[in-house]
Amino acid sequence: MSTRIAFLKGHGTENDFVIVPDPENAVELSAAAVAALCDRRAGIGGDGLLHVVRSAEHPQARSMADEAEWFMDYRNGDGSVAEMCGNGVRVFARYLQHAGHVGEGDLAIATRGGVKTVHIAKDGDITVGMGRAVLPEGDVTVAVGERSWPARNVNMGNPHAVAFVADLADAGGLFTAPSFAPAAAYPDGVNVEFVVDRGPRHVAMRVHERGVGETRSCGTGACAVAVAAARRDGVDPRETGLPVTYTVDLPGGTLVITEQPDGRIEMTGPAVIVAEGAIEAEWLENALG
Numbered sequence: 001m002s003t004r005i006a007f008l009k010g011h012g013t014e015n016d017f018v019i020v021p022d023p024e025n026a027v028e029l030s031a032a033a034v035a036a037l038c039d040r041r042a043g044i045g046g047d048g049l050l051h052v053v054r055s056a057e058h059p060q061a062r063s064m065a066d067e068a069e070w071f072m073d074y075r076n077g078d079g080s081v082a083e084m085c086g087n088g089v090r091v092f093a094r095y096l097q098h099a100g101h102v103g104e105g106d107l108a109i110a111t112r113g114g115v116k117t118v119h120i121a122k123d124g125d126i127t128v129g130m131g132r133a134v135l136p137e138g139d140v141t142v143a144v145g146e147r148s149w150p151a152r153n154v155n156m157g158n159p160h161a162v163a164f165v166a167d168l169a170d171a172g173g174l175f176t177a178p179s180f181a182p183a184a185a186y187p188d189g190v191n192v193e194f195v196v197d198r199g200p201r202h203v204a205m206r207v208h209e210r211g212v213g214e215t216r217s218c219g220t221g222a223c224a225v226a227v228a229a230a231r232r233d234g235v236d237p238r239e240t241g242l243p244v245t246y247t248v249d250l251p252g253g254t255l256v257i258t259e260q261p262d263g264r265i266e267m268t269g270p271a272v273i274v275a276e277g278a279i280e281a282e283w284l285e286n287a288l289g
Contacts, residue, residue, distance in 0.1 A: 004278035007037075008095060009044060012087035012271045014216035014252025018046040019095050019273075025057040031079030036287040037279070038077040043287070044279070047215045048085060049075045050092050055110045068110035070096060076211035084113035084157040086219015090126040090271035093118045098273045113157030126271050130220065131157055132263040133227045136185070142192050143179045144172045151180070151192070152228040156265075159190045160224035164232065168196055168206050174214035193221045195229065203229050204249040216252030223265050226257035237261045 005027060008019040018037050020027060029051055038046045051073035055061040061071035072092045074085050089109055096102045097120055104120045117129035134155040142151045142161050147170065151161040161180055165171065171178070171194040178192045189210040198204050205225050207218040226246035230236065237244050237259050245258040255269040 003281055005281060005284070006276070007044065007279050008098075008276040009046070009274045010050075010091040010094060010272055011252075011274065012090045012217065012219065013250055013255060013269055015048075015085075015087035015218060016046045016216075016274075017048050017050045017088055017091050018044050019050045019052065019091070021052045021095070021099065023052070023054045023057065025053045027051075029073075029075070030288070031075075032288050033079070033284060034075045035077065035079040036284065038079075047077050047209070047212050048082070048088060049077075050088055050095070051075065052092065052095060060112065061110045064110040064115050067115045068108035070101070071110040074111065076209070077213075078211045080211045081112070082158060082211065084111050084116075084220055086128060086130055086156075086221075086223060086267050087217055087269070087271075088219070089116050089118065089128045090219070090267075090269060091273075093120060093126050093128075094271035094273055111157075124270065125268050127266050127268040128219070130223050130265040130267050133224065133259075133265060135227070135231070138182075138185060140185050141181050143181075144170070144174075152224075152231065153185060154224035154227055156220040156223050158220055159186050159188070160193060160221055161186070161190050162193045162195060162225050162228035164195050164197075164228075166196070168194055168204060170194065171206050171208075174206065174208045176213075177208055177210065191218060191221055191224075193218070193225050193228075195225050198247075198249060201229075201233075201245065202247045202249075206251065217250040217255070219255065219267055219269070222248040222250065222255045223257050223267055227259060227265070230259060238263060 055065035
């Protein structure tokens with residue numbers, strides 16, 4: 001390990017990330033190392049970590065290298081591997097722009113959830129093509145303490161359970177993961193969204209992200225919420241032939257989600273690079289015990 005490892009800190013609607021640029025995939029990031037870096041008291045602090053690697057240099061991304069030069073090797077704050085992170089993609093794109101690898105306009109980013117199309121606008125907002133939602137059949141419920149609600153099962157490349165509630169406070173502290181049933185619906189755990197209405201095609205949400213806890217924002221969660229809200233409202237763009245857009249308020253800001261008639265979902269919102277510096281290798285080694 002080198003003496004120091006470069007890092008940056010960024011956030012998208014206050015969903016924050018440690019960013020580790022590593023084009024050649026030379027930095028070994030174990031689950032324990034990621035958890036130490038994301039620790040908010042003893043480390044840098046973040047909801048997750050964005051490991052920036054050229055697709056051709058990562059075994060899980062080489063098959064996508066012809067479509068996307070860069071691979072977002074995303075990890076949750078507890079060190080576990082995740083398929084996708086919508087806010088993370090925006091921050092990842094902002095880092096690539098910050099580092100001079102890309103400019104305004106269109107680019108493609110490889111993720112474990114597939115290749116995502118991205119547009120960096122002149123006004124600073126970033127739009128991410130989030131793919132298409134899958135709506136598995138079957139009833140799902142989520143519960144916090146003694147209270148339970150029916151939920152919509154939505155998969156955005158990662159699993160979500162969307163529950164519409166009377167008040168966002170009904171979700172409680174969200175310090176621990178809400179329970180769900182049936183267990184077979186989410187064998188690898190689930191992100192749970194609690195949603196209230198704010199107005200026509202305008203909702204607000206809180207989210208418990210698996211492996212993290214409650215976060216200030218979740219991009220794939222906002223997409224899942226918009227799809228679930230549209231179906232609840234009797235709107236399906238594939239049937240109407242018209243796009244539908246929902247504004248989704250999160251504790252950390254606002255995202256705009258559009259579902260196209262062909263099922264493609266686009267998420268638009270901000271992304272900010274906050275700081276950059278270096279991780280001391282000695283600290284990381286000590287943190288790992």
